[in-house]
Amino acid sequence: MAARGRVTVNADLAKERKNANFDVETLTNFIYGGVAATERRRYLQDVAINDPVLENNKAWACMSREEQYETALRKHLHMAKRIEEMKLTEERDMFYYTETGANHENSPIGVHSSMFLPTLRKQGTEDQKRRYLPLAEKLEIIGTYAQTELGHGTFIRGLETTATYDPKSREFVLQSPTLTSMKYWPGHLGKTVNFCILMAQLYTSGKCYGMHTFLVPLRDLNTHQSLPGVELGDIGPKFGYGSNDNGYLILNNVRIPRENMLMRYSKVLEDGTYVKPPNAKISYGTMTLIRVRIVANVSRCLAQACVIAVRYSAVRRQTEVSPGGPEAQIIDYQTQQHKLFPAVAMAYAFYFTGSEIYRIYNRINSNVEQGKLDQIGDLHGLTAGLKAFSSSNCCTSIEVCRLACGGHGYSHASGIPKIYVDAIPNSTYEGENTVLYLQTARYLLKCFTKVQMGEKLPGFVSYLGTDLTVKSTLKSDVSLESLVLAYEHRAARMVKAAATNIQSLVKEGLSQQQAWNKTTQQFVWATMAHCHAYVVKTFSTKVITSNLDDETRKVMVAVCKLYAVNGILENLGDFIQDGFLSSGQVDTVTRKLTYLLDEIRPNAVALVDAFDYPDKALDSCLGRYDGDVYQALYDYAKASPLNKKDVLDSFHTYLSPVKGKVDKSFSAKL
Amino acid sequence: MAARGRVTVNADLAKERKNANFDVETLTNFIYGGVAATERRRYLQDVAINDPVLENNKAWACMSREEQYETALRKHLHMAKRIEEMKLTEERDMFYYTETGANHENSPIGVHSSMFLPTLRKQGTEDQKRRYLPLAEKLEIIGTYAQTELGHGTFIRGLETTATYDPKSREFVLQSPTLTSMKYWPGHLGKTVNFCILMAQLYTSGKCYGMHTFLVPLRDLNTHQSLPGVELGDIGPKFGYGSNDNGYLILNNVRIPRENMLMRYSKVLEDGTYVKPPNAKISYGTMTLIRVRIVANVSRCLAQACVIAVRYSAVRRQTEVSPGGPEAQIIDYQTQQHKLFPAVAMAYAFYFTGSEIYRIYNRINSNVEQGKLDQIGDLHGLTAGLKAFSSSNCCTSIEVCRLACGGHGYSHASGIPKIYVDAIPNSTYEGENTVLYLQTARYLLKCFTKVQMGEKLPGFVSYLGTDLTVKSTLKSDVSLESLVLAYEHRAARMVKAAATNIQSLVKEGLSQQQAWNKTTQQFVWATMAHCHAYVVKTFSTKVITSNLDDETRKVMVAVCKLYAVNGILENLGDFIQDGFLSSGQVDTVTRKLTYLLDEIRPNAVALVDAFDYPDKALDSCLGRYDGDVYQALYDYAKASPLNKKDVLDSFHTYLSPVKGKVDKSFSAKL
Numbered sequence A, B: 001m002a003a004r005g006r007v008t009v010n011a012d013l014a015k016e017r018k019n020a021n022f023d024v025e026t027l028t029n030f031i032y033g034g035v036a037a038t039e040r041r042r043y044l045q046d047v048a049i050n051d052p053v054l055e056n057n058k059a060w061a062c063m064s065r066e067e068q069y070e071t072a073l074r075k076h077l078h079m080a081k082r083i084e085e086m087k088l089t090e091e092r093d094m095f096y097y098t099e100t101g102a103n104h105e106n107s108p109i110g111v112h113s114s115m116f117l118p119t120l121r122k123q124g125t126e127d128q129k130r131r132y133l134p135l136a137e138k139l140e141i142i143g144t145y146a147q148t149e150l151g152h153g154t155f156i157r158g159l160e161t162t163a164t165y166d167p168k169s170r171e172f173v174l175q176s177p178t179l180t181s182m183k184y185w186p187g188h189l190g191k192t193v194n195f196c197i198l199m200a201q202l203y204t205s206g207k208c209y210g211m212h213t214f215l216v217p218l219r220d221l222n223t224h225q226s227l228p229g230v231e232l233g234d235i236g237p238k239f240g241y242g243s244n245d246n247g248y249l250i251l252n253n254v255r256i257p258r259e260n261m262l263m264r265y266s267k268v269l270e271d272g273t274y275v276k277p278p279n280a281k282i283s284y285g286t287m288t289l290i291r292v293r294i295v296a297n298v299s300r301c302l303a304q305a306c307v308i309a310v311r312y313s314a315v316r317r318q319t320e321v322s323p324g325g326p327e328a329q330i331i332d333y334q335t336q337q338h339k340l341f342p343a344v345a346m347a348y349a350f351y352f353t354g355s356e357i358y359r360i361y362n363r364i365n366s367n368v369e370q371g372k373l374d375q376i377g378d379l380h381g382l383t384a385g386l387k388a389f390s391s392s393n394c395c396t397s398i399e400v401c402r403l404a405c406g407g408h409g410y411s412h413a414s415g416i417p418k419i420y421v422d423a424i425p426n427s428t429y430e431g432e433n434t435v436l437y438l439q440t441a442r443y444l445l446k447c448f449t450k451v452q453m454g455e456k457l458p459g460f461v462s463y464l465g466t467d468l469t470v471k472s473t474l475k476s477d478v479s480l481e482s483l484v485l486a487y488e489h490r491a492a493r494m495v496k497a498a499a500t501n502i503q504s505l506v507k508e509g510l511s512q513q514q515a516w517n518k519t520t521q522q523f524v525w526a527t528m529a530h531c532h533a534y535v536v537k538t539f540s541t542k543v544i545t546s547n548l549d550d551e552t553r554k555v556m557v558a559v560c561k562l563y564a565v566n567g568i569l570e571n572l573g574d575f576i577q578d579g580f581l582s583s584g585q586v587d588t589v590t591r592k593l594t595y596l597l598d599e600i601r602p603n604a605v606a607l608v609d610a611f612d613y614p615d616k617a618l619d620s621c622l623g624r625y626d627g628d629v630y631q632a633l634y635d636y637a638k639a640s641p642l643n644k645k646d647v648l649d650s651f652h653t654y655l656s657p658v659k660g661k662v663d664k665s666f667s668a669k670l
Helices: A011-019 A024-032 A035-049 A065-085 A091-101 A110-123 A126-137 A280-315 A334-369 A376-404 A406-410 A416-427 A433-452 A459-465 A480-507 A512-544 A550-570 A572-576 A583-609 A629-638 A649-658 A664-669 B011-019 B024-032 B035-049 B065-085 B091-101 B110-123 B126-137 B280-315 B334-369 B376-404 B406-410 B416-427 B433-452 B459-465 B480-507 B512-544 B550-570 B572-576 B583-609 B629-638 B649-658 B664-669
Strands: A143-146 A162-166 A171-175 A195-204 A207-217 A230-234 A247-257 A317-320 A327-329 B143-146 B162-166 B171-175 B195-204 B207-217 B230-234 B247-251 B254-257 B317-320 B327-329
Touching: A011 A280, A011 A583, A024 A035, A024 A550, A024 A583, A035 A091, A065 A091, A065 B649, A110 A126, A110 A143, A110 A195, A110 A207, A110 A280, A171 A207, A207 A247, A230 B629, A280 A327, A280 A334, A280 A376, A280 A416, A280 A583, A334 A376, A334 A512, A334 A550, A334 A583, A334 B433, A334 B512, A376 A406, A376 A416, A376 A433, A376 A512, A406 B416, A416 B406, A433 A459, A433 A480, A433 A512, A433 B334, A459 A480, A459 A512, A480 A512, A480 A550, A480 A572, A512 A550, A512 B334, A550 A572, A550 A583, A572 A583, A572 B572, A629 B230, A649 B065, B011 B280, B011 B583, B024 B035, B024 B550, B024 B583, B035 B091, B065 B091, B110 B126, B110 B143, B110 B195, B110 B207, B110 B280, B171 B207, B207 B254, B280 B327, B280 B334, B280 B376, B280 B416, B280 B583, B334 B376, B334 B512, B334 B550, B334 B583, B376 B406, B376 B416, B376 B433, B376 B512, B433 B459, B433 B480, B433 B512, B459 B480, B459 B512, B480 B512, B480 B550, B480 B572, B512 B550, B550 B572, B550 B583, B572 B583
Parallel strands: A143 A195, A162 A195, B143 B195, B162 B195
Antiparallel strands: A162 A171, A171 A247, A195 A207, A230 A247, A317 A327, B162 B171, B171 B254, B195 B207, B230 B247, B317 B327
């Protein structure tokens, strides 16, 4: 990093970097997959950094929504062109480039490539792909994925938009039959796209066949004017996502040809006969991929917040430790360490987990492409809960990082509010978190029933068969193995307790559904414990099986242990309720927390440097690599649009009339 | 409430109100202090509701910062005038009026009345008050309280601005000696005020006497131009507080007369002799009052978020409970109840706590005014921790409420982001929360030492002498008394553990300071437990000593128990680590949570209605009293500034050039 043009660095930060006892570059390579991968990443970052077209002409937070939209449109279209010119085809390459060029400045065409194109490729027939893909790839067709409605989100079966097949004209008639059926929220729907993939209830031959997908033109491809029968627009300002024209759409008797239904799996024949897909789950593939991506994406958001907060905490000095002595770096305070270091550990934990489940997704997905569908349920069970667990935990920690920056964290100058409002919708979109926890809970309940019947389970849930009478063997070294076992014990016990509870409610005479409704909160807790165990185990395996040098490995072990130890203390009741951890072991774990904070302290800045985010991506006065935070805050203040004039017009309009004229002689004496 | 002009109400909401088993009006009166107080409150709310000057001409979130500033300035100046015309003098009256007129639309003159005037009244001499108060009360002088600097916030001793007395000219010379010494953050400092009360290090006769307060003119009282030697401006956009011109200020050799030091307590005589105040703590009074107010204020923010989320959860239906059946109100889901009802309980808990400590503040403060200073330390110990505990917990719960509204919670249409960004700075300003926890921790440590020596303690810490060997007597009824005792046991045990830990570290040879630094996180946890116990006890006492009718009392008991039971389950380790609660008692408490959610369910809407917030204050499509949320969301969308044109100019500027022209014949076939 130091080689990338930064010269003068704040003395405290320079000292931190000098005193780290591992090689940052080694860790960066470990995170991003090797020397070549890091070099490639940096090359693409630098392309973005050095491109004047990707500069903003003012701070993001100073722009109106219209300006944010225009800026993002300009930048993302430019990047799309550059991606083509550079012939980038790897998803990762495009991501690194755009992340640096417009971080948390959401693309007004992002859903086109993240959902519209993949769905077309996955669910379109060869004919459809031949016809539409070339146009879509050249942005002549720009599309979104219109699922969510005003009255329905995650519960897809409840969606109300209808597509009724008319065999006479061989067309589908699209209709928004109620107020609540209007599409609401799809990205870029309001102003940008000219097409959408519409999720609608399919009616043919007088019968409803449930949700299917349709290619629907919304605007004229040349004039961009909205088409007859199509009412659409932007849904208005949100907490974040200012550059995204999330839209609403009302369809009034809009007709599309039969060929516009995506018919790779389900079909409607010319005469209206419905042909069902080979596997009902097959069409949910796009959503699963997005959920998989979310795990790594929210960890990246958290990592960026950590870079900002940790660097600033090394620069900021506050309160002398002994009277009259120098003020301490706030990173030296135990309470500050306890806010930030577990957040850093969490960023690592979810990043490695995200990479791992992406690997799993690709493996299972290629089986699915070859017609092997038996692991779809496992994949869904794995990813639904992890999407919820990662987004919820990472976002909470981003706010912790922001608050750890004190007052300046509240200024947009810190850069963290921009990250938070961009990350937090991950808790809601692509499946609301509680709903997803409960989907994984149902999967765990099924798994538990299999365990009871002695069946073998896939690797990541095999621990459910653990002998719960065994007590922890955790010793003063607090080994990674003992921590993994503790998490697996906790999860196995909680899943068993929830499953036993529902089973006994059913025995008492409640229906399965009634019993479920009375135990959902318990199942949510159990599922969180399951996800927690998966993350601890994945992180731990990643560290144990690595071929890192001793120093780097040592610091990674400490970080992994901190993630696990902190989680135990935050959920202590779960671990001691059945006596699994003894009171002596609790003392050991509590002491270990303090030791780990001390151990990580000298490496804290190096640990966040290793995430390798350039200043352009961080867009933060507090997180600058050179630590020159106070001058940056002063510059940020001076650039405030309110400072264009010394005396604002509103003084004359509003303040001056209510003020009495003050006696000149009094004024002069002040 | 129904009498206030609402006619058609969503059927689900109407049913909820009909089915509540207590009288909402009774509870409203209980919250706000009786029938007359409620009537007064509603009268003032209606004055604001019916005043066309207090309408916004567009949604707050659609305004630029300049527009937010101007709108707030216009409205708050108008309200200041109306307050004078209506002769409102009670703080509460003014609050109810302005809260309705411009809720979470921060006043650009608020600090003038909340800190500038009170400090002038409290710390000014009779001469100063005579000279400045009449001008300040007529807004000829508008002032702020300039404490925080770019490099220093809560740590007041570290502030760098200097005021050096020059006996020759009988003036103070004010100076910002470093970059980090510029004032940064004071409210309205950038553009609005013409005066400030400046906190600066006092130097006289060659010696520094620490922080003192000075009246400093910043802008010409007539032209409003900034004065020579004064560089100031707005600090730029923040997470929220858009209408507040938080400012920066650099003083370069600015001279003010000796008489501009606030000299009621400390003095500098003409010859430069320093006269110290009778009690060093006396000048911190203003800050303590603000901290006291924060407890009730953040509870109000949470209450508003609860009104929105609970009403919306009654209106919103999602997912059939049994296949093919009607979709359930989401408030019927246990997981939704578990998000919202503890938040409602928390809002009540902190509101009553805020009222109670306000009462205590007034009692102690009137003693202080009469020269009895012995309870200042207790007051500080009580309020510092509670400010931190209330703001941190309420803000977390506001986000829980927002997320419980699903996707629509993310839209500014929900009204909750506006509440969150307005509430969250309470965690940082008027003392950063961790710093405040540690101030109360030091107080608790002192108290514990007194207990060890057999001294008597004030009421709210007397439980520290509890016999820790006694186990809980909590039974299946889970009485309020047993819950209070559980919290007091937990807090007493944790304070003792932290105090014992630091004492033994000192015995091992560490300095007091070193030992403190190694135990701060433990002390933070102990202080949270202490505050939690205080809140549970205060809420419980309020309910037990009330003269409510049986039905209302029953529901209040359930709400109070839910607050306590949920807190036990969230911190279970603390309560069972030493065997205080047995495993059977934990099962009892866990079951009780489910029972309480069931018990509160029919009263949920009534419980939030009782907070008595009119729609104008909530400013939310989801929280409307009439429940017409979907039409409101559609209207909100249509009003988006991006919808002024069907095709945005940016289509022609950016999108059109990169799109190939699509073959007309293809386009026609779509």
